[in-house]
Amino acid sequence: MPDPLDDRALAQLFHEARSYNSWLDRDVTDEQISAIYDLMKMGPTSANQQPARLVWCKSPEAKERLAQHAGEKNRPKITGAPVCVIIGMDLDFHEQLPWLFPHTDARSWFTGSEELRKANAFRNSSLQGAYLMLATRALGLDCGPMSGFDNAAVDAEFFADQPNVRSNFICSIGYGDPASIFGRSPRPEFDRFNRVL
Amino acid sequence: MPDPLDDRALAQLFHEARSYNSWLDRDVTDEQISAIYDLMKMGPTSANQQPARLVWCKSPEAKERLAQHAGEKNRPKITGAPVCVIIGMDLDFHEQLPWLFPHTDARSWFTGSEELRKANAFRNSSLQGAYLMLATRALGLDCGPMSGFDNAAVDAEFFADQPNVRSNFICSIGYGDPASIFGRSPRPEFDRFNRVL
Numbered sequence: 001m002p003d004p005l006d007d008r009a010l011a012q013l014f015h016e017a018r019s020y021n022s023w024l025d026r027d028v029t030d031e032q033i034s035a036i037y038d039l040m041k042m043g044p045t046s047a048n049q050q051p052a053r054l055v056w057c058k059s060p061e062a063k064e065r066l067a068q069h070a071g072e073k074n075r076p077k078i079t080g081a082p083v084c085v086i087i088g089m090d091l092d093f094h095e096q097l098p099w100l101f102p103h104t105d106a107r108s109w110f111t112g113s114e115e116l117r118k119a120n121a122f123r124n125s126s127l128q129g130a131y132l133m134l135a136t137r138a139l140g141l142d143c144g145p146m147s148g149f150d151n152a153a154v155d156a157e158f159f160a161d162q163p164n165v166r167s168n169f170i171c172s173i174g175y176g177d178p179a180s181i182f183g184r185s186p187r188p189e190f191d192r193f194n195r196v197l
Numbered sequence: 198m199p200d201p202l203d204d205r206a207l208a209q210l211f212h213e214a215r216s217y218n219s220w221l222d223r224d225v226t227d228e229q230i231s232a233i234y235d236l237m238k239m240g241p242t243s244a245n246q247q248p249a250r251l252v253w254c255k256s257p258e259a260k261e262r263l264a265q266h267a268g269e270k271n272r273p274k275i276t277g278a279p280v281c282v283i284i285g286m287d288l289d290f291h292e293q294l295p296w297l298f299p300h301t302d303a304r305s306w307f308t309g310s311e312e313l314r315k316a317n318a319f320r321n322s323s324l325q326g327a328y329l330m331l332a333t334r335a336l337g338l339d340c341g342p343m344s345g346f347d348n349a350a351v352d353a354e355f356f357a358d359q360p361n362v363r364s365n366f367i368c369s370i371g372y373g374d375p376a377s378i379f380g381r382s383p384r385p386e387f388d389r390f391n392r393v394l
Contacts (some may be wrong), residue, residue: 130327
């Protein structure tokens with residue numbers, strides 16, 4: 001049974017990590033992008049669905065294509081970042097289950113209900129988005145997640161050839177500029193949103 | 198700019214962590230439950246929505262009340278765990294935004310659209326569920342997440358007095374029994390589900 005992580009690690013992942021709005025002039029490499037995914041994909045998803053489909057917008061052109069569909073305040077948070085990743089979700093994730101979850105016929109659990117597939121894709125790709133953010137922080141980088149964009153327009157722009165894939169949220173990644181953030185928003189006391197029965 | 202976490206920490210969070218089906222006979226304390234929440238609540242949610250509402254089923258009675266609404270194979274994974282937490286989501290999370298996100302009128306962004314509230318509550322409570330799992334692992338404990346249960350029945354059982362709260366998923370927590378798991382399911386190569394533009 002492992003010990004708790006040390007305070008420095010907990011600070012890096014949770015207590016001192018912040019969502020950034022602007023970014024230092026320092027690249028994120030393809031190797032770092034791969035390393036983020038290699039951690040993220042280890043996180044649990046229901047029946048190993050792995051529904052997240054990721055588009056890493058790294059070139060100025062790709063970031064502009066994404067930013068044009070974002071809310072005005074979010075545009076510079078995209079174009080000014082070393083990379084902004086679109087966390088998409090495959091509504092036909094079940095077609096991959098024969099190899100992702102090979103020991104039983106999990107595909108058949110989802111063939112009958114589009115509603116069930118949508119709920120599973122949304123829940124599990126959101127979990128994967130959270131793993132991505134914590135993986136990013138674990139590797140010494142910072143995040144800036146956003147959901148203020150036109151999902152349908154982003155889907156048409158980036159997933160036109162994959163109509164089964166929909167955008168969930170987006171996340172800028174890089175080295176955050178400490179000058180771009182304000183005080184942290186308040187966090188709830190345990191008793192407000194928790195019950196122990 | 199922090200360094201990457203060391204290999205031991207990355208193993209504990211990602212590479213060697215597993216979802217467990219049964220549990221060693223060792224308690225999870227109320228202090229550990231509080232510590233999990235104190236990490237989890239630091240994770241980012243859109244406009245600090247914090248929509249997760251948690252019910253920690255710790256007594257045998259509470260675990261039985263939950264297990265009766267789960268799929269048959271999931272029942273012993275609940276009753277045999279030291280604690281099983283219901284990750285609920287508040288569809289009226291926006292009513293809390295005046296104190297959770299005090300510097301602007303974020304509440305008004307959500308008053309007009311129940312659909313927008315539902316999508317935000319589902320996405321952000323799922324993110325928080327992932328933070329909960331990684332916080333649990335960071336503290337040296339193990340997880341066993343499940344979505345195979347009757348959500349409406351669980352809502353009636355545990356959230357009858359809060360009709361604005363719906364169950365998202367559930368997660369057993371404790372010290373996993375290594376004898377209860379099999380080989381890890383395969384993980385995708387980077388190129389399968391990623392594009393860099």
